Amino acid sequence: MNKQARIFVAGHRGMVGSALVRRLNAEGYHNVVTRSRAELDLKDQAAVNGFFEREKIDVVLLAAARVGGILANASQPGEFIYENLVIETNVIHAAFRAQVERLVFFGSSCIYPKQCPQPIREEYLLTSPLEPTNDAYAIAKIAGLKLCEAYNREYNTQYVSLMPTNLYGPNDNYDLNSSHVLPALLRKAHEAKVDGSATLTVWGSGTPRREFLHVDDLAAATLFVLEHNVTEGLFNVGVGEDLSIRELAECICKVTGFEGELVFDASKPDGTPRKLLDVSRLAQMGWHATIGLEEGITSTYREFVELHAGSTAAAVMHV
Numbered sequence: 001m002n003k004q005a006r007i008f009v010a011g012h013r014g015m016v017g018s019a020l021v022r023r024l025n026a027e028g029y030h031n032v033v034t035r036s037r038a039e040l041d042l043k044d045q046a047a048v049n050g051f052f053e054r055e056k057i058d059v060v061l062l063a064a065a066r067v068g069g070i071l072a073n074a075s076q077p078g079e080f081i082y083e084n085l086v087i088e089t090n091v092i093h094a095a096f097r098a099q100v101e102r103l104v105f106f107g108s109s110c111i112y113p114k115q116c117p118q119p120i121r122e123e124y125l126l127t128s129p130l131e132p133t134n135d136a137y138a139i140a141k142i143a144g145l146k147l148c149e150a151y152n153r154e155y156n157t158q159y160v161s162l163m164p165t166n167l168y169g170p171n172d173n174y175d176l177n178s179s180h181v182l183p184a185l186l187r188k189a190h191e192a193k194v195d196g197s198a199t200l201t202v203w204g205s206g207t208p209r210r211e212f213l214h215v216d217d218l219a220a221a222t223l224f225v226l227e228h229n230v231t232e233g234l235f236n237v238g239v240g241e242d243l244s245i246r247e248l249a250e251c252i253c254k255v256t257g258f259e260g261e262l263v264f265d266a267s268k269p270d271g272t273p274r275k276l277l278d279v280s281r282l283a284q285m286g287w288h289a290t291i292g293l294e295e296g297i298t299s300t301y302r303e304f305v306e307l308h309a310g311s312t313a314a315a316v317m318h319v
């Protein structure tokens with residue numbers, strides 16, 4: 001990919017978008033275009049069309065999305081389906097109208113059926129029903145990747161879809177009602193340690209299994225796909241191994257230095273029992289994740305304490 005390319009990162013303030021901007025800058029791509037929500041509302045079709053007509057964008061990285069953890073998805077399905085559908089259709093169609101040839105669309109592993117054989121291959125898409133706690137979000141993301149496929153077929157665009165597993169890293173959401181499990185447990189363990197609490201509450205049974213990818217690895221995979229001139233298709237992005245929520249909680253206790261007991265709250269949903277991605281499609285092309293889970297949680301915890309927990313909290317940090 002040409003280092004002078006004008007690359008629009010949609011959603012650059014989010015965890016994925018900000019990781020993409022860091023990576024692009026580090027790799028010498030200095031024509032990165034970003035817009036805050038106040039400058040460009042991606043839900044406003046006319047504004048998005050106008051932006052693409054003016055800006056002469058070469059490549060779009062579509063990381064803007066309404067995202068959240070299991071509770072947010074289950075309680076606000078209307079917002080999750082509507083906002084994701086409208087952002088995708090506005091950006092993808094405006095990019096096509098402005099003759100943008102290359103686009104990367106980001107989804108999530110929850111697009112796959114609930115009862116999928118594991119590890120999950122890209123071919124399992126739409127083979128059986130979805131997990132109900134996040135089916136609204138999943139349907140929107142499936143529509144987005146199908147939009148890319150359809151435009152490639154009909155209009156010869158080069159729109160690629162990446163489906164990362166559960167992500168974590170800098171600029172994650174630490175709000176306990178809307179966050180995903182890893183940042184939620186990181187915060188809870190930190191606060192339990194600071195407060196001297198005896199227990200840490202983990203939602204559900206602790207038995208569901210999840211796979212976690214540091215967002216910097218997703219940014220690396222994105223650059224890999226662009227630089228290898230991949231022109232179409234759906235690619236899982238993950239590390240290739242998972243662990244139980246209990247094991248994740250234990251790892252987080254180790255990193256944060258919280259030594260109390262884990263308590264499991266059965267009133268909260270478990271969600272899908274397992275969603276381990278088969279990552280052989282990208283692996284065969286030569287890409288692998290490089291950031292180990294404990295290493296990634298340690299650096300993320302350091303960032304969390306610096307940004308969110310204030311200076312006194314830094315004193316109790318063991319990393």
Ligand code: GDP
Binds near residue numbers: 110180
């Ligand atoms: P999911 O991967 O789409 O199910 O989303 P989450 O990351 O929100 O949840 C993953 C699993 O972690 C589910 O089984 C949750 O019940 C469990 N979990 C345990 N503790 C927490 C917590 O404090 N917050 C969240 N979001 N999930 C938790």
